[in-house]
Amino acid sequence: MPGGTILVTEGGVFIFKPTASNNIRLESASGSLINFSIIFDDSNPNAFDVEIKEKLSPDITIADNVDLGGVFFKADKATCDVTLIVGDNVTNDTWKSGSGNDAIILGDNFVINSTFATNNGDDTITIGENATGSFDTGGGTDTVITRDPTATINNAENRASARRNRGRHGGRRRHGARAFRRRHGCQRHR
Ligand SMILES: [Ca+2]
Numbered sequence: 001m002p003g004g005t006i007l008v009t010e011g012g013v014f015i016f017k018p019t020a021s022n023n024i025r026l027e028s029a030s031g032s033l034i035n036f037s038i039i040f041d042d043s044n045p046n047a048f049d050v051e052i053k054e055k056l057s058p059d060i061t062i063a064d065n066v067d068l069g070g071v072f073f074k075a076d077k078a079t080c081d082v083t084l085i086v087g088d089n090v091t092n093d094t095w096k097s098g099s100g101n102d103a104i105i106l107g108d109n110f111v112i113n114s115t116f117a118t119n120n121g122d123d124t125i126t127i128g129e130n131a132t133g134s135f136d137t138g139g140g141t142d143t144v145i146t147r148d149p150t151a152t153i154n155n156a157e158n159r160a161s162a163r164r165n166r167g168r169h170g171g172r173r174r175h176g177a178r179a180f181r182r183r184h185g186c187q188r189h190r
């Protein structure tokens with residue numbers, strides 16, 4: 001995949017190869033809400049940014065045992081919901097998502113090297129066992145469910161412990177999510 005700015009269309013799927021090394025900025029091709037997917041199935045030894053701009057609502061999937069220790073997910077300017085599903089034994093450098101109501105599920109033994117911050121919006125994070133690093137859910141009314149009782153979590157209004165792995169449920173959308181998306185031009189078209 002080449003670097004630079006890529007215009008994203010509805011339903012697009014971006015599969016990052018283990019050789020990807022250039023900064024990428026993803027922008028909505030139409031200027032209105034775009035739902036699309038980003039997939040990492042392989043570790044990547046390189047350091048680069050994956051920037052996600054406004055009016056984009058990606059589903060990002062990272063497979064088990066994938067090391068992205070140099071990858072910066074730079075979505076803090078994103079205004080729509082971001083979904084992140086991470087397998088077990090995954091390492092990532094930095095995650096920043098924006099003002100949407102983000103839904104994030106992290107597997108066991110997740111390592112964040114730098115910063116994990118979901119900023120404004122009513123975000124939901126599920127954390128597996130033995131997490132390394134700290135998590136900041138920012139403004140809004142946020143919910144964290146963790147199987148690691150020692151995890152460092154800041155700004156979560158609701159926090160619950162889960163003792164056993166009950167499988168990976170999708171993040172439950174909060175009641176305000178639809179109104180939020182309408183206000184910000186993030187209404188999903190189904
Ligand atoms: Ca938040």
Ligand SMILES: [Ca+2]
Pocket residue numbers: 097098099100101102118119120121122123
């Ligand atoms: Ca957010």
